[in-house]
């Protein structure tokens with residue numbers, strides 16, 4: 001059984017070039033598998049700079065990993081022939097934060113939607129193009145007659161974001177990688193956009209990779225989660241286990257710090273060191289969380305902990321669990 | 334306890350070529366000493382404009398059309414520009430939206446903090462200034478060595494703390510913080526907010542926190558003001574707002590909040606944010622309101638105290 005998309009021990013180091021001696025290990029040996037048979041929703045979560053976007057860009061084939069492989073239907077991305085590469089580019093789509101920012105404000109919605117259609121369906125006529133656009137807009141809950149022809153400033157943030165989901169849908173992808181699709185919008189819009197994403201997952205059997213630093217929505221939306229800390233996967237697996245019964249000290253700290261929308265449930269009382277995150281480029285030896293960890297042991301500073309398989313559906317990179325077997329592959333969808 | 338700040342019928346319009354954008358249209362609230370008010374509402378509902386108006390820091394094409402901003406009974410809107418400059422930071426200080434990007438990248442932290450202090454206190458002696466800056470940095474949980482650093486050498490959370498230090502440096506009576514932690518992860522966010530809260534309590538200031546994050550509001554403020562289309566639609570104690578929101582918009586907002594309880598349920602608010610160029614007649618929320626009545630479409634509701642401490646603008650009450 002080959003996976004639809006698989007990341008195998010991918011790492012990325014930036015800036016270790018001829019002129020730049022200071023390098024950043026943005027991603028350290030991350031693995032992820034998306035099944036070809038069963039569509040899934042996987043969240044990638046972690047603080048700013050933890051390597052989430054780097055992993056997303058590697059999965060999308062935009063960034064080359066320094067080591068490790070991305071396999072699409074069993075074939076390494078770097079070795080795809082042109083036709084398969086084109087299929088990959090169509091089947092794996094991205095939704096970014098506020099993509100209209102990178103678009104020309106003088107382009108209207110139609111332009112944003114017709115560009116990919118003409119690229120991937122060069123033979124589509126005018127009527128067919130229109131039909132594809134309208135279907136995609138309706139599937140994210142937008143009325144085409146109220147959306148087409150408009151310019152970015154005539155749309156709300158939530159509408160713009162849903163147009164980007166619609167744009168990804170046009171191409172009937174198998175996977176959508178959504179990088180912080182809702183981080184800048186207010187609570188009610190966030191719910192609307194995530195609902196559209198969930199609907200397209202269910203309706204069109206599309207797998208989602210949802211990148212966020214919001215654990216609450218990650219919990220609500222996904223089945224699996226990968227928690228990252230400074231480029232390393234610290235805990236991964238079933239979202240209920242990871243969030244509700246966290247094992248890694250970092251996940252515990254994060255979950256405990258979620259500001260719950262209930263004035264009666266005050267911020268957790270767990271102690272944590274006052275030190276803020278170091279700026280990337282930390283020592284490569286040992287667990288990256290060691291400096292902030294309340295349970296740190298001497299072994300933690302010697303060698304990066306491997307992922308230990310503590311449950312059938314979860315693994316944790318922490319020496320507190322070193323009696324569990326080392327995980328063979330990082331937990332998959 | 335007496336009110337430190339009273340805002341009455343504040344109105345701000347942006348004069349654009351297509352007409353006035355009614356960004357703030359009759360906002361009234363008050364703040365007691367030491368009290369923390371959270372200002373929430375959809376993107377574009379006028380939160381930042383309100384806060385900038387209190388400081389008279391709005392730029393063209395914005396114009397304050399009317400109202401009063403009474404700080405200890407002095408109307409800030411009637412001060413001369415020079416008087417207002419003296420009041421900023423010293424009496425009422427801002428930690429702006431995206432504050433950490435507002436630091437000057439080519440200036441050491443100590444010089445940026447020093448400038449604010451100098452502007453208001455004249456030239457302190459060198460050692461006195463150094464001591465003051467060290468104390469400020471320590472009060473926000475930063476190492477005194479940060480004084481000699483440049484912004485790019487600091488993490489986002491550290492920069493945010495520097496901005497808080499700047500905001501409290503002159504012990505203002507009122508601190509305005511516009512989304513001070515929106516770019517930070519939850520762990521750092523919690524540290525920064527606890528720092529801000531402690532600093533505010535130490536100097537006995539009142540505080541207005543602007544933001545989208547209802548979780549943060551629940552954890553931090555005493556009172557919540559909900560804005561919709563340039564108006565306050567509800568103000569009340571934080572517990573009451575979460576337990577029994579009265580305005581239909583607040584009700585939907587609270588219902589839309591994600592939790593660690595239900596999975597796969599998302600309740601957004603249907604419909605689209607109204608235009609502030611041509612706001613809907615009557616109650617601005619009526620096109621999206623599930624409880625809309627005939628009069629809502631024609632008559633604007635009055636913002637009034639419907640129960641002790643609970644202010645609402647809705648025809649249901």
Ligand SMILES: Nc1ncnc2c1ncn2[C@@H]1O[C@H](COP(=O)(O)OP(=O)(O)OP(=O)(O)O)[C@@H](O)[C@H]1O
Nearest residue numbers: 014015024026047048049050051052053054055280
């Ligand atoms: N093109 C690049 N050149 C050099 N360093 C980079 C580059 N892209 C990312 N990095 C570094 O790699 C690390 C991981 O960055 P990444 O953007 O993947 O984080 P992230 O988890 O997406 O963070 P955020 O939540 O802030 O988006 C950071 O330290 C970042 O500064």
Ligand SMILES: Nc1ncnc2c1ncn2[C@@H]1O[C@H](COP(=O)(O)OP(=O)(O)OP(=O)(O)O)[C@@H](O)[C@H]1O
Nearest residue numbers: 347349354356375376377378379380381382383609
């Ligand atoms: N310079 C400007 N010219 C015209 N309209 C403006 C200008 N600045 C803001 N506005 C409008 O004024 C309204 C209020 O904006 P404001 O920035 O106060 O909203 P906000 O509630 O702070 O939103 P956010 O949560 O996105 O920060 C918005 O509709 C906005 O489009």
Ligand code: SF4
Nearest residue numbers: 287290293300318319
């Ligand atoms: S490996 Fe050690 S330092 Fe890292 S999280 Fe576990 S106990 Fe803490």
Ligand SMILES: [Mg+2]
Nearest residue numbers: 052053054179
């Ligand atoms: Mg990112």
Ligand SMILES: [Mg+2]
Nearest residue numbers: 380381382430
């Ligand atoms: Mg704002």
